[in-house]
Amino acid sequence: MEKKLTWKELPIGDILEGGSSLKFKTGNWRSKIPVHIPEKCINCFICWISCPDDAIIVDAEKGKWSSFNYDYCKGCGICAYECPKKAIEMREEIEK
Amino acid sequence: MGIKVAKTANEAFAEGMRQINPDVVAAYPITPATEIVQIFSQFVADGLVKTEFIQVESEHSALSACIGASAAGARTMTGTSSQGLAYMWEMLYIASGLRLPIIMAVVNRTLSSPINIHCDHSDTFGARDSGWIQIYSENVQETYDNLIQGVRIAEHPEVRLPCMIMTDGFILSHCLETMEMLTDEEVRDFVDEPPERENLIKAAVENKPITIGALDLPDYYFEHKRQQAEGMKNALRVIPEISKEFGNRFGRYYGFVENYRIEDADIGIVVIGSTAGTGKEVVDNLRKKGIKAGLLKIRVLRPLPVEDIKNSLKNLKVVGIMERVEGMNAFCSPLYSEISSCLYDLEKRPILTNFVYGLGGRDVKIKDIEIVFNDLLKILERGKKEFTLKYIGVRE
Known part of the structure; x- marks a missing residue:
């Protein structure tokens, strides 16, 4: 459990080091989870471009789709909606 | 010591700003405060100050630009009145919440409607809970003296809050009175360099980017507000200290x-x-x-x-x-x-x-x-x- 700072310990005025949002894992907001279906994927990376949370990882050198970063994927479903080959499906979190 | 001159409060504000020589001024004109930045922009054009003068398209943008500049470490000032202050509203709370020591020269004017350009205190009274220090002036001399003290109060490490200095629209803003102006050196010595702000130093020296105004949900917002309230409480101690130093140096003493x-x-x-x-x-x-x-x-x-x-x-x-x-x-x-x-x-x-x-x-x-x-x-x-x-x- 993260120790929460008191008002005397906090940096003044909510001015912090950069990149602090990495510490705030938003994956647990998710109710539906995207699942990748490799047989249908053509590695067009439209899902990677569309993801608002940088939660899709690709291997740029090999030109291959790689994985989801479930720490930050909020389950918005944009990737599944945009995929031209229906290679991403949104499933109930429990069915994953 | 300074010399006796005849000035309006708007001129006194502008002269005070010239002597303070801030890094950044962003402002938009509005009656009866227009002259402050109009005169000051002439000082900029004449090369009498080092100030970066930002002309913006609204008061909302004026204070937004001030917030950006102040967050980057610049000594920052602006001026406005009435509807202009009203248009700055959401940025007022952001400036104080981020603990940015911005100085604002305010010429008190009533609020529309009915539209009216003359003095009452409705504009700044509405902003009394916005987390800004508020200092009101009785005459032109006080307007000038309050502005110069305001810089030190706002920037004090234990206060770090924005500060608005008020003068009465037309009654003072456009009224010539005799006042004693300090010399440029006296003002420069008094306001000195702004105290260091450790988070900005870190950004500059260690070349580490900073986040300004991050999301602060129910688990942290309250602590930041408590911290801000302490800054205002500290101002109760700091204001008399600064006033005393001002009085000892220049012979004019002011209480709360x-x-x-x-x-x-x-x-x-x-x-x-x-x-x-x-x-x-x-x-x-x-x-x-x-x-x-x-x-x-x-x-x-x-x-x-x-x-x-x-x-x-x-x-x-x-x-x-x-x-x-x-x-x-x-x-x-x-x-x-x-x-x-x-x-x-x-x-x-x-x-x-x-x-x-x-x-x-x-x-x-x-x-x-x-x-x-x-x-x-x-x-x-x-x-x-x-x-x-x-x-x-x-x-x-």
């Missing part, structure tokens, strides 16, 4: 409030701004007649100097709180609420009553303030009041 013949008074009025000058004249006239009258001028409204107000008013029998703001709460003007809450914990309190005057720049004259004192005398005789709020100078 000014007590005028109030120490032994039975009846007295509480006022803000230029009306104090007229009020003092009425007090003098009454004293000549043997009536123990006094006046309390509120110079600093935020932080609210509770102890000073208590000490000034505790021995009076009847007090009239005069303000050029209508609270629209069907009860009293905001200053009445502030003063009465200061006095509530006293065992023996004066009878308080409220007079609203001067809305939209309606003149307040000696005879108007005499009406107020006559009412106070009646209450003193009867030992009770028959009204809480009375309007002075309105056609009935």
Whole structure:
């Protein structure tokens, strides 16, 4: 459990080091989870471009789709909606 | 020491800004504050200051630019009035919440509607809970002196809050008065370099980017507000320190409030701004007649100097709180609420009553303030009041 700072310990005025949002894992907001279906994927990376949370990882050198970063994927479903080959499906979190 | 000059409050603001020589000024013109940045922009064009002057398309953008500049470590100033201040509203809270010591020269003007360009205090009274330090001025000299002190107060490491310095629209902003200007060197020495802000130093020295204004949900927002409240509380200690240093150097001393013949008074009025000058004249006239009258001028409204107000008013029998703001709460003007809450914990309190005057720049004259004192005398005789709020100078 993260120790929460008191008002005397906090940096003044909510001015912090950069990149602090990495510490705030938003994956647990998710109710539906995207699942990748490799047989249908053509590695067009439209899902990677569309993801608002940088939660899709690709291997740029090999030109291959790689994985989801479930720490930050909020389950918005944009990737599944945009995929031209229906290679991403949104499933109930429990069915994953 | 400085020299005697004739200046309007707008000119005094602009000259003070030139001497302070801020890094950044972003502003948008509005009557009656336009001249401040108009004159100052001439100083920029003439190369008399090192300031980056940002012309923007609105007051919302003006304060937004100031926030960006101040967050990057720049000493930053702006000026506005009335609707301009109203248009800055959401940015007011952001400036104070981020703890940015921005200095704003405000020329008090009423708010529309009906549209009117003249003085009352409705504009800045609305902003009294926005987390800005508020210092009001009685005359041109005070306008200038308050501006210079404001820089040091806002930037003090234990305060770090934005500060607005007020002057009365037209009554002072466009009125020539003699005042003593300090030399450029004296002002430069007094305001000095701004104290370091450790988070910005880290960004600059260690070349680490910073996040400004990150999302602060229910688990942290409260702590930041508590921290901000402490800054305002610290200002109660810092303001007298800075005022004392200013007085020791330049010979003019300022308190949170000014007590005028109030120490032994039975009846007295509480006022803000230029009306104090007229009020003092009425007090003098009454004293000549043997009536123990006094006046309390509120110079600093935020932080609210509770102890000073208590000490000034505790021995009076009847007090009239005069303000050029209508609270629209069907009860009293905001200053009445502030003063009465200061006095509530006293065992023996004066009878308080409220007079609203001067809305939209309606003149307040000696005879108007005499009406107020006559009412106070009646209450003193009867030992009770028959009204809480009375309007002075309105056609009935």
